[in-house]
């Protein structure tokens with residue numbers, strides 16, 4: 001039996017659905033029931049009725065699914081697939097900021113550990129961060145863990161006073177303004193599409209700034225025939241499916257997330273067969289981490 005047939009059969013047996021982020025390998029996106037950006041996938045995780053969610057992504061995504069849907073088994077194809085940025089904030093500093101600013105809101109990018117979420121007021125993703133920050137009554141915003149996304153949101157919400165944290169995504173940080181300048185020189189008619197995890201100088205060169213879904217939707221709706229892509233290149237799979245006649249250019253050689261790429265079809269089949277890579281969370285942590293995620297779902301609509 002082929003690996004694909006095995007996955008399809010196991011999915012039925014386990015009453016499972018497969019969720020995949022746009023950054024995982026093409027063949028994994030192809031077998032998934034739902035593929036999307038972090039916000040879309042968390043909404044699906046919260047409302048999907050299957051007993052088992054197999055999450056093709058990194059740990060914080062599986063954790064968020066479990067926090068939102070504790071009654072389901074949330075299984076990961078590879079427990080080592082972890083986002084380094086999810087750990088890049090310090091609880092001591094959060095507490096310090098809370099003492100310093102009375103009206104502080106701790107705004108936590110969903111790319112964060114469950115523990116960091118328990119110290120936060122609201123979660124955001126790259127597609128809803130600006131909308132949610134604008135809706136908060138608080139003037140002071142401590143944005144964790146990603147400095148670049150924080151700076152982008154701050155630039156669009158001048159009425160707020162931001163405190164930044166120095167977390168970053170190494171994949172997006174590897175994209176330099178010089179890379180983008182060269183790509184623009186080679187493809188002068190191609191709009192530059194940038195994920196807000198990129199550095200401010202790269203964001204400053206963008207024709208469009210948005211989440212992975214935003215980038216895909218923009219390129220699909222836009223009349224240009226070629227685009228420069230400043231994010232992880234897993235988005236190419238969906239971009240090419242939706243736009244077979246258009247061309248997409250990367251700007252460097254490091255636009256690949258090694259953690260997302262750990263997920264293979266074989267690991268998907270093994271995880272469904274063994275059911276042994278389940279996300280387990282302490283119930284107290286889960287309940288505390290649920291609040292900022294629930295608030296994100298409410299404010300992000």
Ligand code: 13P
Nearest residue numbers: 037038125126127211212
């Ligand atoms: P989005 O899914 O919100 O575009 O974020 C990208 C990302 O880095 C996920 O790890």
Ligand code: SF4
Nearest residue numbers: 058083084169171257
């Ligand atoms: Fe983390 Fe960056 Fe990989 Fe997303 S692309 S999982 S932010 S390291």
